[in-house]
Amino acid sequence: MFLITSGVFVFLGVIWIMFKIATVFSYWKNKNVYTGKPQFPFGNSKNVVLQKLPLGFDVTELYTEIRSRSEKYGGYYNFMTPVFVPTDLDLIKTILISNSDSFINRVSANLLHSRGDQWKRMRLKIAPFFTNLKIKQFLPVMLRKTDELIRLMEDTPNPLNVKEVLDRYTIDLIGLYTSSVDLETMKNKDSELERQLGNFFNKSIVDTLFRFLITIPKVVRYLKIMTFNKEVTKFFMLLLDDIVHARNRSKLETTVVLDVLTQKTFNGGEYFTRSEIVGNLATLLLAGYETTSNALTFGLYELAYNMELQEKLRIETSTLETSLEPFSLLDKFLIDAQFSETLRKYPLTTINTRECTETFRIPNSNIILGKGSQIYIPLRGIHWDPEYYPNPERFDPERFSEENSRGRHPCASLPFGAGPRRCIGDKLGMMNMKITIASLLKSYRFRLHPKTRSPLDYDAKAFLLQPKDGVFLNVEKIR
Ligand code: HEM
Secondary structure, three states: OOOHHHHHHHHHHHHHHHHHHHHOOOOOHHHOOOOOOEEOEEOOOOOHHHEEEOOHHHHHHHHHHHHOOOOOOEEEEEOEEEEEEEEHHHHHHHHHHHHHHHHHEEOOOOOOOHHHHHHHHHHHHHHHHHHHHHHHHHHHHHHHHHHOOOOOOOEEOOOHHHHHHHHHHHHHHHHHHHHOOOOOOOOOOOHHHHHHHHHHHEHHHHHHHHHHOOOOOHHHHHHHHOOOOOHHHHHHHHHHHHHHHHHHHOOOOOOOHHHHHHEOOOOOOOOOHHHHHHHHHHHHHHHHHHHHHHHHHHHHHHHHHHHHHHHHHHHHHHOOOOOOOOHHHHHHHHHHHHHHHHHHHHOOOOOOOOOOOOOOOOOOOOOOOOOOEEEEEHHOOOOOOOOOOOOOOOOOOOHHHHHHOOOOOOHHHOOOOOOOOOOOOOHHHHHHHHHHHHHHHHEEEEEEEOOOOOOOOOOOOOOOOEOOOOOOEEEEEEO
């Protein structure tokens, strides 16, 4: 009797599982929304989870299919969770900008996960530290660090592994910007800090799987998953103590982000908890350093690939004394276009995510996104769309000349995102990149070393877009 009852239960269980498998991917089909070919249990994310494709490249493929069907949106499955993928630029503008109140959160897949009121409170507090004035006050420090980078390059034998050196440089820069403390990563190769930050971004398949799973709200709720793992949290907690002590000893008069985070309220209490301070400092460091370093790496690769362009840029920037008139760099066409095109061709976050915070009907359709629905903005798909950028694989800063940019949709270029959750460090990032390149071009000529593969392959293990086997350059001193 027991055997028969167990057999019936197993049989019903199998039927239930088969029914679930058969119906799980019917969500988009029932709404008549195109969705590619989802596979159990991965949905559309199999190739990325198994690290056959870099993060977001599956969404780029879906984008191309949706566009070839002349549709304005499509559907994706992150495992079994349906995700809405808008491809029409007006619709993207509606989500990111015009109706941003309904999409104020990001899907908690990554480090930039603070939500709702917690996000607003933090953003309001730290936004004043990312203005042109603050960046201007930081320039002497930035230039001092650039000199250190130039010396470090001189002491490093050819071929130079560009990203390795630039990672250390940008960690120090962002550390100084946010807390006025020199983390001295440039002086100490293979420091513990560099290792911890590297651990965070470069992942095994298990980590990639985990990264996907934490975007599924039920998994987060049931397992109470933390976005930072224990080792990283412990490391940053200890680092914070060191940074606060060092900051108290430093003589810098300008206030920095750390000061406002550790500030007391009028009645002596704390504005932010210790874990909020650690979380936000770590977030700024993580969000700021590798983005800038990867963008510089891709930018230098393109300049070494195209020596004529490198020479033109050298001429444009050599007429400027960066230490006296660094802001005039902002008005120079070529250097500006150089980075707009770098971030067009190599958008470091290949997708941007949003979560619906209140029910929203997609205009002119019967699609209703419920609270909690997930959205992927297909950044790389847009940047590689031949309708907006003919021959997208070609690197051509002229695309961003005044004439060629005229009439281009504002959402056709989204390297820093858009709307209230746009990158807070966009101006700082751009200024860092321009000052760095202008200074480097004055001292060095960069040539591709045969170790560097062209065209570049991308690292499927990385969280941000980055070259697979590094970029190796021969660095020649100019004077
Ligand atoms: C080349 C450099 C950079 C690129 C390409 C970049 C790109 C991005 C992107 C695409 C987002 C998401 C925007 C959205 O969802 O709409 C973002 C958010 C963010 N970035 Fe950057 N970023 C760069 C540099 C920096 C720097 C230097 C910092 C600070 C030191 C920084 C701090 C942040 C923060 C805190 C957020 C979250 C903003 C929020 O949620 O309110 N980024 N960044």
